Amino acid sequence: MSIDVTRLINGALKRDKASISKLITLIEEDPLSSISVITQIPYQPKTAHVVGFTGSAGVGKSPLITAVATLLAREGNSVAIIAVDPRSPITGGAIMGDRVRMKDVPKEVYVRSMTTREEESLPLKTLLTIELLERLGFDYIILETPGTGQFSTRIMSVADTIVVVLMPESGDEIQAIKAGIMEIGDVYVVNKADLPGASLTYNQVLFALDSVEKKGWVPKVVLTNALSIASVEPLTKAIKEHAVFTRMNGLDLEKRTLRRSLELYLVISEKLNRVIREVSIPQTNLFKEFEKLLKNGGSLKEFTKKIREEIVNKIDVLVTE
Numbered sequence: 001m002s003i004d005v006t007r008l009i010n011g012a013l014k015r016d017k018a019s020i021s022k023l024i025t026l027i028e029e030d031p032l033s034s035i036s037v038i039t040q041i042p043y044q045p046k047t048a049h050v051v052g053f054t055g056s057a058g059v060g061k062s063p064l065i066t067a068v069a070t071l072l073a074r075e076g077n078s079v080a081i082i083a084v085d086p087r088s089p090i091t092g093g094a095i096m097g098d099r100v101r102m103k104d105v106p107k108e109v110y111v112r113s114m115t116t117r118e119e120e121s122l123p124l125k126t127l128l129t130i131e132l133l134e135r136l137g138f139d140y141i142i143l144e145t146p147g148t149g150q151f152s153t154r155i156m157s158v159a160d161t162i163v164v165v166l167m168p169e170s171g172d173e174i175q176a177i178k179a180g181i182m183e184i185g186d187v188y189v190v191n192k193a194d195l196p197g198a199s200l201t202y203n204q205v206l207f208a209l210d211s212v213e214k215k216g217w218v219p220k221v222v223l224t225n226a227l228s229i230a231s232v233e234p235l236t237k238a239i240k241e242h243a244v245f246t247r248m249n250g251l252d253l254e255k256r257t258l259r260r261s262l263e264l265y266l267v268i269s270e271k272l273n274r275v276i277r278e279v280s281i282p283q284t285n286l287f288k289e290f291e292k293l294l295k296n297g298g299s300l301k302e303f304t305k306k307i308r309e310e311i312v313n314k315i316d317v318l319v320t321e
Contacts, residue, residue, distance in 0.1 A: 005037055012136055013041070015078070017110055020136065024112055024129050031124045032270055038128060041135040046256055048134040049243045052143045052159025054184075059167045060191040063226035065142050069109045070229060071236040077139040080110040084126055084145055110138075116146060122154045124266040127259060130158070156184055157258040160251070161242045163235070165189045166205065168197035183212070185219055187238045193223040193231065217245055275314040279307075286310045 003026070011019030027034040051068075053061045062083070069079045105111055110133075116123050122145065133141050145155055155162055164185035188209065190202045205221050212219055220238040225231045246252045279286050286306060293303050 005040065009037075009041055012132075015110075015136075020110060020133075021112065023132060024114075027128050027132065028114065028125050031128055032267065034125075034128060035267075038132050038135065041132070044135065044137070046134070046252055048130075048138050048141045049161065049246070049252065050130060050134075050141045050143060050159045050255075050259075051161045051163060051239055052145065052155040053163045053165060054145045054155050055165030057146075059165045060226045061144050061165050064163075064165060064189065064191060064224065064232065064235070065144055066105050067226055067229045067232035068236050068239065069140075069142060070104075070106055071233060072140050073106045073109050078108075078137065079140045079142065080133045080138045081105070081112070081142045081144070082126060082129055082133075083111065083113045084116050084122065084143065085113055122158060124263065124270060127158065127263045127266065130259070131263070154262070157262045158255075160246050160255050161186045161239050163187045163189060163239070165191055166201060167192045168195045168201045183214075186214065186217060186242050187235065188219060188221045189224050189235055190221070191224050191226055193225045198223060215251060216249065217242065271315075272311075275311055278314055279310045284310070 008019045008022050055061055072079050162185050188205050202223055209219050222234045224235055
């Protein structure tokens with residue numbers, strides 16, 4: 001069945017959630033081909049402010065994002081959430097879906113879960129989805145990175161504002177300091193402030209951030225309890241203040257350039273990976289040559305030349321497709 005892309009784009013521009021979802025599905029199914037769909041939407045100067053939440057699993061990123069999105073939407077902002085999840089090894093789908101974690105998000109907020117392989121913190125399809133949502137004119141795009149026990153550093157090339165979420169007595173604050181994470185965030189959140197040790201963790205983070213400055217911005221530290229939306233207001237305020245700061249200093253355009261550079265890298269990587277997979281299968285001449293090299297020996301230099309020839313030939317075919 002053919003897809004009426006023009007109809008979907010027109011619907012998406014009117015904030016029809018079904019149309020937006022179908023366009024994102026096209027991105028997920030074939031990120032490279034979807035670029036030609038995205039570029040059919042009129043280009044506009046940067047409007048969306050991308051907020052990236054990162055932190056270990058269990059620190060409460062999803063409830064925090066729900067609360068922040070609710071507060072931003074109440075102020076009349078258009079908000080979209082992309083929740084990037086590790087892929088289930090059995091079903092291939094998201095381990096935790098958006099409807100499970102963000103069921104209380106306001107109906108006007110768009111939410112989409114997106115899977116990723118364990119080794120990918122932010123895949124190409126996520127970055128292209130940001131491109132799509134930005135062209136659709138959303139004011140805020142909130143990005144949740146997977147909680148795999150390590151903080152996502154790729155988010156530094158994607159998000160305008162990076163929110164690092166910690167929780168009391170989890171050891172996260174110590175690991176963050178050791179890993180240099182205190183150089184990543186624009187806003188640090190000690191969530192679950194009702195737990196014992198919250199004040200201690202808060203002070204530890206403040207101490208670790210002493211004298212830290214990012215291009216004129218002094219990172220903020222806030223205590224929150226995601227179950228109380230009122231306690232999340234200082235976090236939302238800090239995000240909005242940083243949004244103003246980035247725009248006044250041109251840092252939002254600088255970050256967009258970094259994101260586009262990462263997109264290009266991932267596009268090239270995807271193209272080359274396809275070529276490498278094609279020339280590596282057992283039916284290829286290159287595979288047969290490789291087996292000969294292993295069995296009979298020979299010149300690795302000559303074999304490397306054959307690799308180059310095969311890859312160049314495949315790339316030539318790829319360019320003409």
